[in-house]
Amino acid sequence: DVKVTQSSRYLVKRTGEKVFLECVQDMDHENMFWYRQDPGLGLRLIYFSYDVKMKEKGDIPEGYSVSREKKERFSLILESASTNQTSMYLCASSLARDPTNTEAFFGQGTRLTVV
């Protein structure tokens, strides 16, 4: 079974704090993604990575950065958390080398509250 694990299900941080959201996958997937989920807006892509140390901006990268030092781990960083970053964050991974294998696998999400 593919497993994508996010380090926290719930997180409460203060405004201005540096926040790290961690995601680990155990299936040797090349692609990893960070999405933000808000009611009425669906899932919006923040950043994705297609290889170690490689990253691309998604649709809403402002206020976020990412790190991928190892293939299995993809971290989302909020350099200075703000209240408008209160949201659900979902990590996902997928295989790149088989174009017929299209499924993305998701973690269980981290609900972040910034106070």
Place this chain on the structure above:
Amino acid sequence: AQTVTQSQPEMSVQEAETVTLSCTYDTSESDYYLFWYKQPPSRQMILVIRQEAYKQQNATENRFSVNFQKAAKSFSLKISDSQLGDAAMYFCAYRETSGSRLTFGEGTQLTVNP
């Protein structure tokens, strides 16, 4: 840029009845993939069904089937014999054949009434 639109924020259905969730998308590509994902209260996203755009035949997975209208850029999900466990948020998603990123719609919250 590709966009995916789900115009029904909420839907409800009686247990054992059939319900259809709507999705439209916009793309200039001719080959792509479309997906329906389910997110129950546990928050775990689960793939329900996928459709390759080059296939004219509509995908079917047990009680779940799609109506794929490529010219109209429409991709609806039909759930037959609805069960209480079908209650969830459903997301429609698009992916280019050559790419990896998924573009999601806004989601439809499905309630199943006993």
